[in-house]
Amino acid sequence: MKLIYQQMLAFLAVIATVLILLGLSFSKSTRTMVYMNTWSTMEKYANSLVEQSVRVSSQDNGRVTFDTNALESSELLLQNQSVHFTVYNAKNTVTFPDNVNTAKISATDWRKLKRGEIVHKVSDRNMRLQNGQTQPAMTDVLKPYFYTDSHNKRRLIAVVKVGSFISDINTNINQINKNLIKPLIISSLVALGIAFLLASFSNSRINRLRRATKQVSEGNYDVKLKTKHRDEIDDLTNDFNGMIKSLKESQDEIKRQEERRRTFMADAAHEIRTPLTTINGLLEGLAYDAIPEESKDQSIKLMRNETKRLIRLVNENLDYEKIRANQIGLNKQEFDAVDALNNLVEQLQQKAEAKNDTLELQIPKQISVYADYDRFVQIMFNITQNAIQFTDNGQITINAQRGFEESIFKISDTGIGMTSEQLSNIWERYYKADPSRRNTKYGESGLGLAIVHQLVQQHNGKIEVTSKPDAGTTFTIIFPDKFQSKNS
Ligand SMILES: Nc1ncnc2c1ncn2[C@@H]1O[C@H](COP(=O)(O)OP(=O)(O)OP(=O)(O)O)[C@@H](O)[C@H]1O
Ligand SMILES: [Mg+2]
Structure with a gap:
């Protein structure tokens, strides 16, 4: 199923649930409200009936009498409003109207009434009366009335049952429910419309991603989508x-x-x-x-x-290849590099002179380094040889100093230098910045620095180079001390 339909369905489910719950609770509260209103009106009828018709004699030991005339006229009046009433005396006997064969109030209800409670009754179904007639479903209110005599004694004197047809009440409720349905339908349609807009908005964003993915899969890597960092x-x-x-x-x-x-x-x-x-x-x-x-x-x-x-x-x-594959064993040890550097200068002096370069050593009396002796010489030899190779009538300086738990060697020349593009490639095998310089008398193959780079890495060291065309080049090689070297 398409995502948009899934989202719409989800929205619809939420909207429907909310609306059904709302509708149900609203219609329930309307029903309760209508009933309460009806009951309250019926109680008022009962009160006025009692007021008009029940007399309690103050002399005759509080004898209770009912004014039948007054009750009859009230009955006529209330019948027009589809309200019926029955008056019971204190013994649960119907006192009015005397022509109807009305059942007694049930014992449970009578107990409640004696306690002073008002009883509300709703019979949803039509009732078959004892005389064979059917009475439409009604709701009744039974209200007790008490008399308090001079000794402050309270006694039940009458119970009035007022009833109204449920059909009348239901008509009211149905009308209210009908009024409710229209806005519910309109609001669900509006909510659905909004849901559709929201769903198609997020869908269009997903489709944008899909189109971009397709472009990428077709080999276009220049796609860049704009975002607003929202979600x-x-x-x-x-x-x-x-x-x-x-x-x-x-x-x-x-x-x-x-x-x-x-x-x-x-x-x-x-x-x-x-x-x-x-x-x-x-x-x-x-x-x-x-x-x-x-x-x-x-x-x-x-x-x-x-x-x-x-x-x-x-x-x-x-x-x-061996160094790269980690196949060479390095015999690392701490030694003084001064002798090694002096030897190196001695060996390369002739080459430097041939190119009219001065080769200078700037080192302290002692400089300890932690490395494989032969490989250390190989590294220094290669870089110095390069410096001589690419410098005419210039100066080559080998500098050594101690750093924090490391030995730092710098080989600088005042030769032809390199551009930044050339610099980024010098560690590659067979790379020669200037291919026209192939096969000069030192027999360059473009392997020297590739090997140096691998060797320095095997020593956990660092090699950096700065260079400027026609100004010169400086290689910096850092060998960490034993402790450092093991930790890195
Ligand atoms: N000091 C330097 N000044 C200028 N360019 C340099 C310097 N050192 C290296 N290069 C450049 O880097 C390239 C690679 O150097 P590398 O030592 O790897 O190769 P090579 O010297 O050409 O050959 P090999 O050392 O294998 O005989 C050189 O060809 C050169 O272009
Ligand atoms: Mg070289």
């Missing part, structure tokens, strides 16, 4: 917007990864093909004796270099 549907719309945003992001990420995978494959193939082509060319030259005797040594040297380059490439790739 649950708005919350759902917000969640939907959030979901589309992350879907779009992951879709972009998938595309980026795919792109990266493609370049990785192309780069890897390229990196391997270049040395292989060189080796192959030289081997063919040797095979066909096309290389002069004096160049043979040089050719073999070239082949060995290229083979080494290939081996390095394969090893580094394997290394990267």
Whole structure:
């Protein structure tokens, strides 16, 4: 069933229940009210009947007499209003009218009357009288009257029963009920109309969501629905917007990864093909004796270099994969990094000089670090080598200092720097900011920083880089101390 019909049905059920309850309680209270009114009028009739016709003699031991003439004239008068009455004496005997064969008041009612209670009776069904006639359904009021003598003694002197036909009362009630039905129908129609408007409003909002979902499933991730933060549907719309945003992001990420995978494959193939082509060319030259005797040594040297380059490439790739898969065992220990850094500078000094760079060490006398010694050297070596590689006639500074429960190393250069777009990619395998710089004399493969990044992560450390094109680059590597490293 469509949601709008479900909602309408729910509304209808609520409206119907409320209206039925209201109608029932209203008609019940109307009925009670009409009866009360009738009874109160009948009591007043009884009072005036007693006033007119009952006499209590003050001398004759309080003898009670009934004025039949007065009662007869009252009877005529009240008959016109469809009101009938019977007067009983203190012994529960009918005193008036004497021609009717009226039954005595029941013992229960008589007891109540003697206690001074007024008895109201409603007989819903027509009654068959003793003389064979049927009497239409009536409601009666039985009211006792008492006399208090000079000794302050109270005694029952008469009971008046006043009755009226129920049909007359019911006519009144039916009229009131009829008057009630019209507004009830109108109000239920209005309520239904409002329910329909409300239901179709929330339905239109759900349909808007449905249309948007369809668009997304067709591949359009630029959908954004407006919300007013009012209710649950708005919350759902917000969640939907959030979901589309992350879907779009992951879709972009998938595309980026795919792109990266493609370049990785192309780069890897390229990196391997270049040395292989060189080796192959030289081997063919040797095979066909096309290389002069004096160049043979040089050719073999070239082949060995290229083979080494290939081996390095394969090893580094394997290394990267191992680190990434957490397959390398790190022999972490606390050591003084001063010697390691001095060695590093010594090793790279020549390369720096070749590029006319000054390589400077700014470190305290002692700097303890918690790391795998070889991997620490590998990290520092790679970054410093990069700094030399991308700096001509500049300055490279290696700075080390202690932080709070950590060792901080900064390697800054005044080289070519990188744009923010280049910076965001440097941890990727085979990424080279400037592809034209492939195969320079250091044999770059774009693996160095990818490995460094993985290694720093394995040390629970942090690596950050700031760079400005043509101004220089600073790499900051933080190694946490033993205690910190274990907690993180
Ligand atoms: N100090 C730096 N200044 C400018 N660019 C840098 C610097 N360090 C790294 N880069 C850029 O980041 C890229 C990736 O560096 P990475 O060390 O991973 O590769 P590589 O040096 O080209 O090759 P490899 O280190 O594997 O021999 C470099 O090609 C370069 O474009
Ligand atoms: Mg490098």
